[in-house]
Amino acid sequence: MDGRPLWAIAAYDDGSGRVPWPVSHTEIERTMGGACSTLAGLGVRAGARALCCSVLSESAHFWPLMIGTMINGGVFSLADATVGDALRVAMFARSLQLHAVFGVNEAILDGLDDLGIAYADLFAGIDVVGAHPGAYERLLAAGLMPHWFVLCGPAVAIATEPGGPARVDPTEWTLASDGDRILVSNLQPRAQEFVRAPTCIRGRLVDASGFVPNPGGAVPYPTGEM
Amino acid sequence: MTGTRPAPGARFFDEAAETRSRADIETMQLERLARILPHAYEHSPLVRSAWDAAAVHPRDISSLDDFYERAPFIDKTTIEHWRTDRRDPWGGLLCLGESELTTILSSSGTTGAPTLSPQRWAPSDGPVPAGLSRDLWMMGLRPGEFMMMVIFTFRGPAFGMAQQFGATPVLVDYDADDMLRFCELSLRYRPTCLYNLSSVIVLAMADACERGGYDPTDVFASYRALVQAGEPLSAKARAVVASWGAPMFEHTNVGDVGTAFQCPEHDGLHYWEDDTLAENLDPSSTAPVADDERGELVATTLVNGTTPLIRYRSDDIVRLTRTPCACGRTHSRIWPVGRKGDGVVVDGRTILPIDVWPAVEEVDACDLGLFQVIREAPTMDRLRLRVGHHASDMHLAGIRDAVAGAVEARLGVVPEVELVPDAELLRLGPPHKIPRVAAR
Missing domain, CATH: 3.40.50.12780 (ANL, N-terminal domain)
Structure with a gap:
């Protein structure tokens, strides 16, 4: 769409599984701008350290956050959002005085449990703990005040405050719902158009850019199947 | 350039x-x-x-x-x-x-x-060094093509090497459970280079082809280069890769x-x-x-x-x-x-992990080749091994004997074998490799 090869073929969950997602350089670069604003609102500014926990196919979701952190003058670190990489998450949390961690999921919490690490203690000093549905509820039950961090189809939705609704970039996306299934449409040109595209997220819309996930709010699908 | x-x-x-x-x-x-x-x-x-x-x-x-x-x-x-x-x-x-x-x-x-x-x-x-473009060209990738990336994230954006080169990365998780998607994406986008293989991922790809009804020679038909890194592929994994008909290139850090990276001379x-x-x-x-x-x-x-x-x-x-x-x-x-320091001397003979490897993986229940040499001291009275398996507990005694027998046949020493589930060893990895020597 911009004369350059695609930035990547990434993936997102549409509720039936992970589907291929062609992404252009232009949309990634544009998304970085929105990510900078979101991050600044969360306090990720000069000197702040943020840890992003993801797997490779989620790179189109996370890359704007990483570069946005850097553009804002912060420092980012990376860990895989897997059981096996929970030790790395713990290492960063203990050694870097993190301001934010994005992408905490149940696999990481399971890994911390296996290691005997109390995640309530591990994350206690971190201002912004962005957690996926499932992990969010477990952190809440452990006495923490997480922010919603939701991969809502191709969009990233982050709460601006603990307990507040998860919000997508309103200049890029608009949300709708089909029952409690969150649907997403793009507002700017993209390599792949989304028109009320189904996502794996269930929740309650609060407006065209915000929603509150239902408890355990992701639609389950068989791991590893398309 | x-x-x-x-x-x-x-x-x-x-x-x-x-x-x-x-x-x-x-x-x-x-x-x-x-x-x-x-x-x-x-x-x-x-x-x-x-x-x-x-x-x-x-x-x-x-x-x-x-x-x-x-x-x-x-x-x-x-x-x-x-x-x-x-x-x-x-x-x-x-x-x-x-x-x-x-x-x-x-x-x-x-x-x-x-x-x-x-x-x-x-x-x-x-963070991408410019020299990587020379490597990708050397292995046969060309700008405008697709490059399959099967890799973890913690070391940074490896996909940047493809983007800097002018190729489009296809992103697949470094997870055995994502290999059906790997097959589908290979057939859809026809990538010409894959980064990167390990023994565990090779066997997971083979398993996904079988489960999904894919012909592996079709899945891999477009690839000019399969890059392998982390630790040497097991003999079994090498044989599987050879059956796919695409050339493999080794990669390491210096x-x-x-x-x-290897060039097409593979020398x-x-x-x-x-x-x-x-x-x-x-x-x-x-x-x-x-x-x-x-x-x-x-x-x-x-x-x-x-x-x-x-x-x-x-x-x-x-x-x-x-x-x-x-x-x-x-x-x-x-x-x-x-x-350096991976060897253990048993009965006056230095044994390296690479010497043990083929014996372990010839036992079906241990064919992922996951094991550790327990090296409490540079010289030991007995070779001690911790070996991963994927069998039910009721068969463990037989598996232990089979591993010990295979090691004795190859190395002339009878090892002490501790069996653990594969997952326990995989969890030690980063995950493209595991520590092959442990102090205890």
Whole structure:
């Protein structure tokens, strides 16, 4: 769409599984701008350290956050959002005085449990703990005040405050719902158009850019199947 | 590289750089040393301490021979001691103020806890060394094509190498459960290069082809290069890859300073001497070994001004040659052999993990080749192994006997075998490799 090869073929969950997602350089670069604003609102500014926990196919979701952190003058670190990489998450949390961690999921919490690490203690000093549905509820039950961090189809939705609704970039996306299934449409040109595209997220819309996930709010699908 | 990209049929991505004469390479290395050494001495507390202790100053170095004769070594232990004794998370290597950092990544943690790797990226260029484009071209990738990436995220955006080259990365999780998607995406986008394979991922891909009803020769038909890194593939995994009909290229890091890839000659791994100065020394002394002989890789960065490793004894045992390759490239080649200190002496014989490997994987329940040599001391009365399996508990006694028998048949020693589920060992990995030697 911009004369350059695609930035990547990434993936997102549409509720039936992970589907291929062609992404252009232009949309990634544009998304970085929105990510900078979101991050600044969360306090990720000069000197702040943020840890992003993801797997490779989620790179189109996370890359704007990483570069946005850097553009804002912060420092980012990376860990895989897997059981096996929970030790790395713990290492960063203990050694870097993190301001934010994005992408905490149940696999990481399971890994911390296996290691005997109390995640309530591990994350206690971190201002912004962005957690996926499932992990969010477990952190809440452990006495923490997480922010919603939701991969809502191709969009990233982050709460601006603990307990507040998860919000997508309103200049890029608009949300709708089909029952409690969150649907997403793009507002700017993209390599792949989304028109009320189904996502794996269930929740309650609060407006065209915000929603509150239902408890355990992701639609389950068989791991590893398309 | 400057100017336009080469024609698709060109042999080299950057012919002038890849075919420099030995004299030109050494001239360039000396010029770069003249920049990096004063910088490292000035800003890295560890480098300064090592050089002061050796009573050497960068101004004393006016030739490569001066460097080889006078520059002091550092090693993993030196860095670790600096880290713990002085409470310096950067091991005395950081040459920038912390406020100048953009990124803090971490090591794999294969041989210990992950350690921090501070970096400074410019927004436009990320962390991708330009030499990687030479490597991708060398293996057959061309701009505009798709490159399959099957890799973890913690080491940074590996997909950047494809983007910088002008290719489009196809992103698949480094997870056996994502391999059905790998098959589908391979058929849909027809990538020409894959990065990267490990034994576990190879067997997961084979399993996904079978479960999904895919013909593996069709899935892999478009690939000109399958890149393998981390640790050597098991014999079983190699056989599986060979059956796919796509060429495999080995890849390794060079003393935590640079990277190396095989070329189509498959005769050693090229590293780029524009950014890495490598020596091959006797592991127990400072004497160089002869060209193409086994020695310890000692690496010096010529470009990393953030955390410069200068004469870093890597513990990696390699063969190294400076003889030009039949492919026409003149930069040195290495062959990874193993890690210094991985051997254990049993009955007067030194046994390395690579000696045990084929015996373990010939037992069906252990065919992922996951095991550790338990090395409580350099010399032991008995070979002790911790071996991964994927069988039910009721069969464990038979599996233990089978592993012991296979090891005895190959090595002539009867090992003590502890069986653990595969998952328990995989969890120790970063995850493309696991520590093959454990103290207990």
